[in-house]
Amino acid sequence: MRIGKVWVRFYKSFNFDYELKATPNAKRLPWQETSAGWMPHISIPLESDVTAIVGANESGKTHLLDAINIVLTGTGLEKRDFCRYSSLFSVEQQSRLYPEVGATMLLSESDSEAVRDLGIPVRNDGSIIMLRPEPGEIDVVGRDEERARLSSNQASGLTALLPFPHWLKTTVALPDSVSITALSGTASRITSRGQRLRLLGLLSGMGTEDQLVKNAGALLQLLDAQEASSPGDQLGQLLLSKVARIDTSSFQELEQAISNGRDGLVNGLIQEMNTSIARHLNISRWWTQDPDFQLRLSPRETELVFTIRDRTGTDYSFTERSRGLTYFLSYYVQLLSHDRPVDRTEVLLMDEPDAYLSASGQQDLLRVLEHHARPDNSERRDQVVYVTHSPFLVNRNAGHRVRVVDKGTRDEGTRLVKDATRNHYEPLRTSLGAYVAETAFIGGENLFVEGIADQVLLAGINARLLRAGAAPSRCLDLNRVTLVACGANVPYMLYLARGRDQIKPACAALLDSDTSGEEAKKQIKRGGAHGKPALSDDLVVMVADWAAREKISAEPGVVIREPEDLVPLSVAVNVARRYAENMVGAPETLTRTLEVSAVREALAEAQGSLWDALAATFRSIFETDMNKAGFAKELVALLDETETASSRPPGVPALDANFANLLEHLAKTLSMARERETERQRDHRLERIIDAFVCDHPTGCVRDTAASTLLRIDAAADDSTSGDVLRAETSRLRRDFKLAVDPLHNIDEYTDFLQRLKSLRLIERLDNQGLIEPAPRPRP
Template identity: 60%
Template structure:
C-alpha cells in the first residue's frame, strides 16, 4: 500500500482548491459539498518513491508534511489548526470544525482482499480513498463516491494496514560526546565536564576541615551553578535527542555491545591504559566496518568517524584525508547534521508495513555537495540495494541542489494565493524546464559552467531542452545510467556564439579545470565554431582537445531521418509527425489559435520545404510556419512543446507515431555524449594526478638541487606515491618509484647521501612520463630477474613489477628512430603542454613522447 494522492482542506495554510472550484470544466463532487457550497480539497499526487516539495517561504509546503502525518497516524488532529481565513472558521457552538485530511492509497490485490473482508468500501478502480474529517473519525468513499464512516473495529484494523509515517528530525545534529554511563546502561554523571573541572579545582585547594568550613558557601555556589547549567540548557529535549543519536550510532549501527562500555568504564577507573586503548581500537574498527560513511560522503573519500575516551564520556572525532583527528566543534556543522540524518535513517527499525519518510528542509545545514550526497542516501532508502522493500520519501526544500535533475517528474511546487485562496499546487512545475520552480526557489538556477562538475556545451537553449527532456524520458524508460547523462553531475551549458569564450572562462584560467565536452551542429556555423574553439585557448591552444568536440552528424551514426533531410542539428532527429505536432502546439499556445486554425500548418507543407538545396528540417518548419501564420517560430519553444507532448503521453499503452524513432535517435546521441563526457572526466583526473606528481617532484628538486640524504628522498617518494590513484597509470608510477627506491638503496643507511644524485634527479623527473612510454611500448612492466641479486620491487597489490631501462639511443631492428634519452625527455618535457595542435606534434618527434 502506498499513497497515490494527498487530500487537504482547511488545514493551516490550505483552504480549498480555489482554481478547481471556479474552473469552467470542473465537475462538482457531492462528497465535498459543505454549507458554503462545493469546496474541493487541494490534491497533491505523490510519486511511488520520492517526491520533492518546493515552494517560497510561508507557502505551506511544511504544512503538507504535517497533513500526511495526520492522515497516516491520526495523531495531532486538532481544531486549532483550522485555516484562519476560511469562511467556515468559527467560534460558535456546533459550528467549529476540524481540518479535513485524507489520501488515496494504491493497493495490491492482497490488500484489496483484506479490506473487502473487513467490509471496507473501495473505489471503482480498486483504490482506497480515506478521509479524516475530525479527530478519531475515519471515513472512506465507496464505488458510488459516497462517504461511509468506519466503525471503531474497522478503523483500528485499517490503521494497522496503513503505511507508517516516520519524520526525520532535521534540526537535531550528532552530539560532540556521549556519556559512557548512558552507553553502559547506568546513570550518567550529572554535571558537564567543564563544571566538574571547576569543582575539582576548587576542592584541590581545600586542605583540612576548617578550610572547607570556611569555603563551604563557595562550594554550594559552584554546585548550584553546575545544577543550573544542567537544567538551563537551551533545549533539554534536544540534548536528549542528540545523546540518543550518539547511542544509536554506537549500539545499533556499529553493533557494539553495551558490556563493552561497562568494561571501558572499569578500565578507565582502574587506569588500565592498555585495555582502554584495545577497547577503543576495536570500537573504531567496528564503526568503520559497519557504517561505511565514505561511500556516501563524497567530499573526502578518506573520511572516518572515530571515538576517543575521556573520564566519563566517549568523544566523537573525525579523521580526514590528512590523517588528522578533529572534534565536531572544529569542523563544519554541515557534517554533523549529515551524520545525524545518516544515523537516523540507518538506525531506524522499519515496520513490517510500508513507510513514508518525511523530511522538512534537510538542506538547511548542508553544502551543495552535501545535499547531493543526501540525495543518494534518499535514493537508496527508497530503492535499497539489498531488499525488495519500496518505501516513499517526501521532503520539502528551498535548494536547487536537493532536486534530482534527472527526475523532474518528482517535483511538486506549492504556492500561496491571495486572500482566501490558500496554498495551491502548481500543476506545470517542470513543463517549462523547471519554471516556475526557479521562481519558487527564490533564485535563478543558473545553467552555467560553474555549477556542475562535468559540463556539456551546446549551441543553444533548444539543444539544452531537447537533451535534458529526452534524457529524463530515457531514464524513466529504464535506459542504463552509463548510456544517459546524470544531470545532477552534468551541466548543460548553452554557449551560442560565445562558445569559445565560455570554454575559456570554464577551462582557461584555473589550475583545476572542470571536465568539458562540446556538441556542435554539423552545419557551416558549427564548423566555424569548431575552428574558433581550436584557436580560442591560451597561447592559441584549444581549451578542449579535438576528441571532446562532437559534431552532431558524427555523434548519431545510423540515425533515421525524414526523406531528403540531412542530419546537421538536433531538430533533424525529430520525425515529421512529431515535428508537426510540436509546431502546431506552439501556434496554439503562443498565438492563441484554435485546433482548427493551427491545423492549417500541415506535415505535407513542412516536408515540401525540404529540398536537396535546403536539407534542413528546421528550416522547413520555419518556412512553413511563417507561410501559415505570418510569424516566426522559436527553437526553444518548439523543443518545449515537443517534450511536453511526450510527457502527456508517457503512460500510453501504445506510443504515438514517431516516438520509437525519436527515442532511438536520441538514445544514440545521448549515449555518445555520455561516453565523451566520461572521457573528458578521466582525462581531467589524469591531468590533475600528473600535475600533482610533477609539483611534488618540482618542490623536491627546488629544495635539494645538488643532493640530499637517502631518508629525505625516501620521504619524497612516499609523498609522490600517496598522490597517485588506484589505476593502471598509478601502478606504472608506483613501479617506477619502487625501481628508484631499490636502485639507489634508499631504505639502507638513511643518513647516507645518495651516491649518484644527478641520475636520481633525472629518474625522478621522468616519472610522470612513464605511463605514456608504457602506452607507446617503450617500457615494460614485469617480474624483475633476481639473477643479479636484487630484491623484487612490489607494487601495493603485491605483484612484482619493474621498469625496464630506457637507453639514450636504443635502435630496434634498425628500422625505428632512436629512443630519446631520459635526461633529454626530462629537460624538454615542459616545452610541450596539453593543447599542442596535431600539426605541432607531428612536426616534432619528441612531442610524440611528452605532448598530452
C-alpha cells in the same frame, strides 16, 4: 501500500480548493459536500519514491507534512487547527468543526486481499480514498462517490496496513562527545562533562573542613542532579552502539582501562572502535566534499570525543568544522539507526533539512534520500516527503517530483500550484538561468552545446526518459552535469574552463555538423594560448559522425547534422503548429495548413536540414520566423502530454529511440572525460574504483550500478595489453551477469560477481610479470 494523493480541507492554512470550485463544469463529488455547499478538498499527489514540497515562508508546506502524519496515525486532529479564514470557522456551541485530512492509498496485491477480507469498499482502479473527519473515525469513498463510515474492526484493520510515518529530526546535530558511562550502562552520579567541571570548581574552593561542611549541601545537590539525556546525546549513543555495532562490554572495558591507566589497551580499543565506525558508517560514499573524510573517536577521562580527519590527515573537533557536516552526519545516522517496519512501507517526513547544509551538502543529502526510498541492495520501496526552500535539494533529473504550494489572498488559503511541475519547472528553470555561461566554472562535469535550444531538448527529453524507467547510467545526471550554451563561442568557453588552471573540470562538447560546428572543432583542436587542445577528439561529439556510427535512421530526405534532425517529420509539424498557436496566436484553421507534405517538399532546397525546411514553410504561412528555443520548449510540452495518453502518437517512439541513443553516447563521453581527469590527478585508479564499489555495495546492488562501474573501469584502462584484457573481462562480466537486461533489478549470484570484480585488480600486475598473452588482432 503507498500514498498516491493527499486530501486536505479546512486544516490550518488549507481552506478548500477554490480554483476547482470556480472551474466551469467542474464535477461536484458528493463526498465533498458540506453544510455550506460544495467545498472540494485540496489534493496534492505524491510520487512513489521522493516528493519535494517547495514554497515561500508561511505557505503551508509544514502543514502538509502534519496532515500526512495525521492521515497515517489518526492522532493530532484538533478543532483548534480548523482554518481560521474559512467561512465555517466558529466559536459557538454545536458549530465548532474538525478539519479533515485524507489520502488515496495505492494497494499492493496483499493489501488488496486484506482489504477485501475486511469488506472495505475500493475504487474502480483498486485504490482506497480514506478520510479522517474526526478523531477515531475513518470514512472511505466508494465507487458511487458517497462516504461510508468504517466499523471499529475495519478501521483498526486498515490502520494496521497503512505506511508508517517516520519524522527525521532536522534540528538535532551530532554531539561533540558522548559519556562513556552512558555507553557502558554503569551507574554513575556524574554523567556529563558539565557536571564534572562544576564539581571540580566547587571542590577547588574547599581548603578546610569548615568550608567542606559549609558547602556540603551544594555538593550533595550537584551529585543528586540528574541531567536528562539530550536528543543529540542519544543520537551519539545510537551511532556507536547501533550503527557501528560496538558491544557494551567494549565500553565497560574501555572505562576500566582509562581508570587503571592502561594506555596501551585504551589505544587498542579506540583503534578497533574507529575501524568499526569506518566499516559500518561508510560516510565517504555520500560525503563527496572530501572522499578521504573519516569520523573518529578520541578518549577523554569520562567521554569519547568525536573528531574529524580530512584529506590532510589532520584531526579536528566538531567545533572547528562547519555545522553543516555535523547536521549531515545527524541525518545520516538517524536513517541508519532507524529500524523500518518489516511488514509495511514507510513514509519519511522531513521539514527543511537544508537549513544547515551547504549546496554540496544538500546534493549529498539528496542522494542519501534517493537511496533511502529505493535502496540498491534490497527490493524495499518507501516514500520520502520533504519541505525545502533550496534549489540544491531538488533533483534536476526529476522535476516531476516537485510540488509548489502557495498561499492565496484573503480567505483563499494554501493551494497547489498546478502549473509549476514537469514541463513548466523542468527543464526551463535549469536551462534558462540568468548566468548560464558562468556555470562552466563550477568545477563539475560540463557539456558544452551551441544554443539554448540544445539545452532545452537534452534536459527535457532526458527527464522524460528517466521518468519512463530508463537506466540512469544511460542518461545525463543533471545534478552533476551542467549544460552550457555558448553560441559560436564553444572553443573560447572551453579554453576558459579548462585551459588556464591545474584543476580542470571534466568537459565534453556537442557540435552541429555544419560549417560553424566544423570550424569550432578545428579551433578546439588548435587549442588556446599555449596551443594545447582543450579537449581530445573523442570528447567532441559531432552530430553527423555520431549518427553515422550509430546507424541512426532519419526521415527520408533528412540529413542528420543537428539534434533537431532527430525529430520525426510528423512530430516536428505538430510542434510547429503548437508554436504558431501559442506564440503567434494563429487560429486552428490556419495552423492546419502547415502540412507534412509541404515540409518534405522543402527538404531538397534546404539540403536535407529538417529545421531549415520547417522554418521556411512556417515563414511562408505565418509571415514570421520560428525560434529554435521556443520550438524545443513546445516539443518538450507535447512529449509530456503523450505520457498520459493511452498510446504514443506516430513518430514519438522513433524520437525517443533517437534521443536515447544520443544521451547514452553523451553520458559515456562525459564518464570518459571524468575518469581521465581522475586519472590525471590520482594514481591507482583501478583499485580505487573497485574498492569504492565493494565498500559501497557489500551485500548487493542493481545491475545498472554495476554496469556504470564497469564503464568507469573501461575508461580507466590503459592502452596496453593489460588494458585490452581488462576490457575483455568487463565484457564477460556484463554478459555473464546479464547487466544489460532489466537494469533496475538486483544482480544474481552477487558474491560471485564481487569475487570476479576484485580479481580485475590483479590484471595489471600479471601483465607486468609477463603472464598475460596479447590478444590476437582482428584480420584486416
